[in-house]
Amino acid sequence: MSEAAAAGVGEQVQNLLLDEVTGERVSKTELKKRQKQRDREEKKQEKAAAAPPKPAQQKKVSAEEEESHLTPNVYLSPSPSFHNVYCTRRLG
Numbered sequence: 001m002s003e004a005a006a007a008g009v010g011e012q013v014q015n016l017l018l019d020e021v022t023g024e025r026v027s028k029t030e031l032k033k034r035q036k037q038r039d040r041e042e043k044k045q046e047k048a049a050a051a052p053p054k055p056a057q058q059k060k061v062s063a064e065e066e067e068s069h070l071t072p073n074v075y076l077s078p079s080p081s082f083h084n085v086y087c088t089r090r091l092g
Contacts, residue, residue: 016025019034026034 015027017028017031018024019026019031021034021038
């Protein structure tokens with residue numbers, strides 16, 4: 001029986017293929033999976049390299065910080081839209 005077991009192990013070793021990247025011996029299906037995964041990763045990297053760089057996100061300022069920079073004159077000055085409405089109603 002030991003000869004039969006040894007022959008079975010020998011057949012399994014012969015069926016394994018060498019993964020050149022990692023140097024491991026793996027089954028044919030596992031080797032195909034790894035190669036597909038590597039191809040996908042390469043395509044992603046090429047696509048990312050070819051894509052224009054993303055603009056840096058601007059830091060969002062809270063409403064309190066915006067209001068702290070305002071002067072009291074800003075609250076009292078009429079806005080252009082308000083001024084336009086006022087002029088058209090007064091004349092018309």
